[in-house]
Structures are given as structure tokens and as C-alpha cells.
Amino acid sequence: MSSPILTKGQNIALPDDATELDVIVSWVDPERDLDASALLVDSSGHVRSDADFVFYNQPECSDAAVRYLGSSSTDEGKQERVSIHLTSLPSDVEKVVIAGSSDAHTLDGFGKLALQVRDQSGSVLGEFVTADATSERALVFGEVYRRNGAWKLRAVGQGWESGLAGLAQDFGVDVDNSDSAASVDDVAVAEVAVSPAQAATSTSEVLDVSIVDVETPKRGVRTKKPVAKKVALPQFSLAGGEGWQTARLFSVSGVGSGEEQEKRATSALIATMQAVRPFARAICSRAGAPAGPFEGYLEVPFVKGEGKVIPDGVFRVSRAGHVWTALLEVKTGTGKLHRDQLENYLDVARRHKYEVVLSLSNDIPASAGELPVQVNKTKLNKVSLRHISWSEVIHEARMLLSHGDLADSMQAWILSEFVRYLTHPKSGATEFVDMGRHWVAVRDSVTAGTLRASDVKAMSVANTWASLSRHLALRMTADLGVTVKHHLPRKLSGDPQARNEYIVEQLAASGALSATMRIPDAAGDLTVEADLRTNKIKCSTTIDAPTDGTALRRASWLLKQLKTAPADILVEAVFADASEVSCENLATVRADTKSLTVGRVSELERFTLTSPTRMGSKRSGSAAGFIGSVTDGVDAFYRDVVQPLKPWVPSAPEAASAEAADV
Numbered sequence: 044m045s046s047p048i049l050t051k052g053q054n055i056a057l058p059d060d061a062t063e064l065d066v067i068v069s070w071v072d073p074e075r076d077l078d079a080s081a082l083l084v085d086s087s088g089h090v091r092s093d094a095d096f097v098f099y100n101q102p103e104c105s106d107a108a109v110r111y112l113g114s115s116s117t118d119e120g121k122q123e124r125v126s127i128h129l130t131s132l133p134s135d136v137e138k139v140v141i142a143g144s145s146d147a148h149t150l151d152g153f154g155k156l157a158l159q160v161r162d163q164s165g166s167v168l169g170e171f172v173t174a175d176a177t178s179e180r181a182l183v184f185g186e187v188y189r190r191n192g193a194w195k196l197r198a199v200g201q202g203w204e205s206g207l208a209g210l211a212q213d214f215g216v217d218v219d220n221s222d223s224a225a226s227v228d229d230v231a232v233a234e235v236a237v238s239p240a241q242a243a244t245s246t247s248e249v250l251d252v253s254i255v256d257v258e259t260p261k262r263g264v265r266t267k268k269p270v271a272k273k274v275a276l277p278q279f280s281l282a283g284g285e286g287w288q289t290a291r292l293f294s295v296s297g298v299g300s301g302e303e304q305e306k307r308a309t310s311a312l313i314a315t316m317q318a319v320r321p322f323a324r325a326i327c328s329r330a331g332a333p334a335g336p337f338e339g340y341l342e343v344p345f346v347k348g349e350g351k352v353i354p355d356g357v358f359r360v361s362r363a364g365h366v367w368t369a370l371l372e373v374k375t376g377t378g379k380l381h382r383d384q385l386e387n388y389l390d391v392a393r394r395h396k397y398e399v400v401l402s403l404s405n406d407i408p409a410s411a412g413e414l415p416v417q418v419n420k421t422k423l424n425k426v427s428l429r430h431i432s433w434s435e436v437i438h439e440a441r442m443l444l445s446h447g448d449l450a451d452s453m454q455a456w457i458l459s460e461f462v463r464y465l466t467h468p469k470s471g472a473t474e475f476v477d478m479g480r481h482w483v484a485v486r487d488s489v490t491a492g493t494l495r496a497s498d499v500k501a502m503s504v505a506n507t508w509a510s511l512s513r514h515l516a517l518r519m520t521a522d523l524g525v526t527v528k529h530h531l532p533r534k535l536s537g538d539p540q541a542r543n544e545y546i547v548e549q550l551a552a553s554g555a556l557s558a559t560m561r562i563p564d565a566a567g568d569l570t571v572e573a574d575l576r577t578n579k580i581k582c583s584t585t586i587d588a589p590t591d592g593t594a595l596r597r598a599s600w601l602l603k604q605l606k607t608a609p610a611d612i613l614v615e616a617v618f619a620d621a622s623e624v625s626c627e628n629l630a631t632v633r634a635d636t637k638s639l640t641v642g643r644v645s646e647l648e649r650f651t652l653t654s655p656t657r658m659g660s661k662r663s664g665s666a667a668g669f670i671g672s673v674t675d676g677v678d679a680f681y682r683d684v685v686q687p688l689k690p691w692v693p694s695a696p697e698a699a700s701a702e703a704a705d706v
Contacts, residue, residue, distance in 0.1 A: 049171045049185075049198035057187070057194045062130050063163040065331065068143045068184060069122035070153045073526030074563045075145065077153060078268070079123035080207065081109050082140040082214045083132070089215030091135065093264045096216045097125065098207070100265055102334040107365040108132045109139055110333040113324065121526065126331070127187060129194055138188030140199075140214065142181055144207035146268055150176030158184035160196055165412075165427065171198035180206035208266045219263030276444075276455050292460035295469040304375045304471040306341075309355045311470075312373075312403075312436065313339030315461040316358075319454045321447055325439040327360055330369050330401045330429045335362030345391045352387050358401070368397040374404035375433070375471025380416045389422040399427045405473050407432040407517075409509035413539060433472035434514055437465050441521035475514040478669055479507045489554045489575040496544070496551045505546035505556075506539070508573075511670060512558035515571070515677055519560060530561040530568065550575075560677070566688035571677050573658060573669070580672050582680035583653040589691040594618075594640040594647040600691065601650050602636060605629060608683050613653040620645035654680045 047055050057064075068079040080098035085091050094105040102111040108131035112124040127139055141158060143150075150156065158171040171185055179202030186197050203210040208218045279289050293311045298304055316323035316337055323337035340357045356371035370388045374380055380402050388400045406415035414430050422428075440462045449455045465472040481500035488494040494501060512529040519527040535542040550556055554576035560569040567584040574581060588597045598616065605612070610630035616639045617624055623643045632639050640647065656679075659672035 047169045051200040054197040061162040064127040065161040066125040067159040069157045071120040077143045080142045081125050083136045084138050113328045138186045140186045142183045144181035150179050169196045173200050181210040217263035220267050293464035295467045298469040309373045319458045330399045332360045332367050333362045335360045369399040369401045372402045392426040402430045407510040407514050438517045438521045446524040494551045496548045501547045505543040508556045525563045528561045530559045566690045578658045579655045580658045580676040581655050582676050585651045587649050588647050597647050598639045615651040617649045618645045
């Protein structure tokens, strides 16, 4: 059953068994940041104290019933999340107000803004979508409120031009954004203190947690966002020759069996997370953890029946008296996750009241939130099952190194060494290396013309192609520092079955697999097509032609931007009259620009640039394989063609001359 779509002012009742809410504020433009916040309000319509304002500078309320979980990128844009434990909210809290704000932009530039509320099993309880914001810098999306002992959700959609500070003040928060205001670290801090003896005991028993609360400063809350600091990696300049290699922090020597590979990768991951807190936050946030001190443990034994269950790792995050826990199952290389193993962990997690079971493998879900292994849904009543790929781990590390706020050069070096380890073949943490066992059969069926849309094997290949497309987007995001999205028609983006059927239909009809990458600030989308009938990888982009000047002048404008592009690029000119399309390779256009426009009389509207390269035949590997040819083709086309392109900007209107003005 589809989730309720709320209109402004509408309310719905929340199910009685919805005890934990995952509140998601999302938007489309990945170049803009919207910050989610929550206010705990009593019957007077105001917060009881400043501690009831939950946002990036104060990630939890005093009893941790409401927590700010931070931001993440999605295939549709970006999102921020807030969790609400309804059963933990004090009785005098009448409602939790959910807001979003931006320091840098008014909300009219964000396009579609959305609020989505999920229960503890991940089911969507209600959604509210709006595009009405104009000059506001803060918006109350909705509120979760009590009515006659039950909880309800209301869509609000009220804006504040005064931004987050003004919104907070209107709800009774004492705001002080002066230079002498308290820093982020002055707000309540909680840490877990575990003795060596406790660490040695089985964590199947609940750990004793000692919480140290620092008194909240008397000054008002500081709503200004901390400024990210950049740090350079240590430079090693004393090598005596080209053959000198710096020592590895995580050695790849002696890696043997798959079990040893998994243990090393897990240990390296947890150690890096403990040393580099922003990295731990990035990984844990993908599993729904709150912000707070992180601790990780290897191979913790749990009793289940007459035997033991030993996950590869345990993540623990402490915040304001609450300890969040995830059990970790890791696979490297070609290792596959197993349903029975994950269900055993779900049983253990539920018995110990842990929040999440997190799987980590080389399986890259075709879209965010998809799981490579389906489990019995009854196992998910009290515990969430989430998945992250090694590719996404590498993506998060590279993003932090290139565009994050690492302030410690040693942390930056540790994280760079971790990436160095994961990208070595012996680590087993491959990014994407195999099209699956049905690839050759489906490819041969396409070549023979016998593939049909009902082919079950083709559905498997379609899912793998969607995963490869997402991998390409993640790779480009890490390299470019902007959120690159694998763009799909909206009706397909949230429906894996419909998406895969669409891909198979296109493959059966045209013999090609295609994907479109949407890159912020690029002149056009980058589309990659794998034509299995001609064994070609075709990368292309389309750019609008200038709207003034002759067709020849418009072609010359494009040619100036392609000075370093390969000569074999195909340049297609599309005219208002569809019958007048022309296409030449770049070498020909460079020698004679008129070759693209001669004989055409209708208006030149746009150009399509295409680079055909040879398609690799092998299903796996990177050198001569299919995946390598796709990846290399995309990288080269973006670097040589898409990146240098700039969209046409019309000239400013000319003012009248002084002589004309005197007339």
C-alpha cells in the first residue's frame, strides 16, 4: 500500500506500534545544503529550555529522545535525517517540530523540498512535498504531535525569512551568535568509559556506561555553522630514487585466504574509524547512528541457543546516555552474504535491543536502500538491516580527504593509507569488477538477435548494469567533489523491478545498455551506452547552441571549446527542421567548419558530441574487461569533452549611446 501524501495543513494518525521515527528532509540540488533541525515544544508552544533545540551544533536533546543524524547524498539529491524515539519523549513535550534551514541560500532555489517519515521497520508513514518557498531561509516542514494520548503527523509548510536563528527564537530558544558565543564543543558532551576488564568480557551482556555531562553554558545557543578546515597530507620528499616506496600503515603482505582477507579489512576499517572521527561519523550515519564517540570491536561472541554467533565486528556510538549498537557482517572478494547468517544476527540484535545489523561487501546496490540479500520481514520488526558496499566506503574516505573538514594532518594520512590499502587488489575490497554469471549468455543472445524482454537472465544483467551505473556516479562524486547522480525517470527511481524491466526492454529492442550521469554545473548530462551489437562504448553529451548569430557562428563557438578534444569525436548538429541533422567527426569540422552547416536553412538548436571506443569483452577484470572499458570511456570523455564545455551565456543588452540619448 502506498504511503499517504500530505497536503499543507493535513494530518494523519501514526500507528500505535510506531515507537521510533526516522524523519528525512530531502531536496534535489546537490550543490546546496539544507540543515534539518527539531524543536521539542510544550503546551505553551515554546521549548522548555535551550536543550530542546536539536540541530547540527546540538545533535541530541538532553534525554536523547530526539537526535540529529546529519546529511548524506542520495541518487535523487541530498537528505538530512532526524530520529525520534516516541516512547522516550517526556510527558510534557506536546510536539516535535521538524524544520530545514540554509545559511547561504533562500529556499526558492532548492526546487522540490520533501519531508518523509518512516517507522522503525523502514515503512513510509507519510510524506509532504512542497515547492512554495521563495525568500525564506528556514521552513517548518511538519510536526509530530500528541492528541488524546496518540501521536499524529501534520504537514505545516511555514517559512521564516530570518533563517534558523529567527525560527529558533520564535519557539523560545535563547540565541547568541556573537563572536563570544559558546562553541560547538561547549554544548553537552557524553563519552563512554569502559574498563579493560569490561572490554574483555562478552558484550552479549550490556556494557556499563559512565556518562560525563558537561553543564550547558549559560550563554544562548549558537546557530552559526562551524567553518570547515582544510589540511594537507604529509609530504615525503627525502626518497633517494624512483623505486623508493613509503611504508604501508596497513600491510598487504602475506594476505592469504578469504577469511584472513576479511579479518584484515575489518580490522583496518574499525581502526581507521576510531582514529578518524569524521570518517566514523560518515560510515555510521549510513547505518542510522547518532553523532557521538565511536568504538569498534572485532569478532564479539554472542550466545544463541546452544551455540555462538560471532559477527565480524560491532559498532557502538554513545550520545547523551544512549549507546547505539550495530552488528557488522563483512565479505571481501567474491564472498557473498547469506540470508541465514544475517537472520541470526538480527535475532541476536533484537534480543539485546541493538538497533542495526550492517552488512558490508562488494555488492553495490543499484540504488540507495536496496539490499543484496532479502530476509524474513518479521525479523525487521525491532531491528534494521542496512547495507554498504566497499565502493561506498572508499567513496566516503575520498570525499573526506578531498572535500571534508579534516583538521589533523595525521588523521588525513591515516585515512589516505586506508584508501591505499583498500585499492590494492590483495585487500579484497574491490569497487566493481564483475558483471555476473549471466553476462556472457545475455551478450551472446543480443548479438544473435534472440534476446527477449521476458528473459530472466537479462533481468539479472539489468540489475548489475544499474549497480555499475551507480558505481560510476559514486566514483565521479569522489573525484569531482560534487554529487553526481545516476539519473533515471522518476517513475523508475524508486521501483527496482520496473527499473530492471525497463533496462531489459531497451536492451532487447536496441541491443544497448545506457545510463545518464547528471553532473552539477556541467554544460550537459553525460550518457554512456554499451552497444552489444557493435561492441562499442559510446559516451555522449548534448549542449544547447547559442540563440543568436548564424549557424556557422554557432558552430565556431562550439569548436573553440573543443581545442583539446580527440579528433575522432563525432559532432552532430541538430536543427529546428529534424530532417536537417548533420554529423561529422571533429577533425573534419576543424578543417572546415562549414561542413557542419552548409546547405542547412533552419535554425541550429543544439549539438550532440559522441565518443565511440572499443568495448571490452570479459565479464570481469579491469584491463580488457567490459567494466574497465565503460569506466575508462566515461573518465576520458568527461575529462576531454564535458569538463571544458561551458553553456552559452547571452550578451548583456546594450545601452543607448550618449548621442542617441540626447536626441
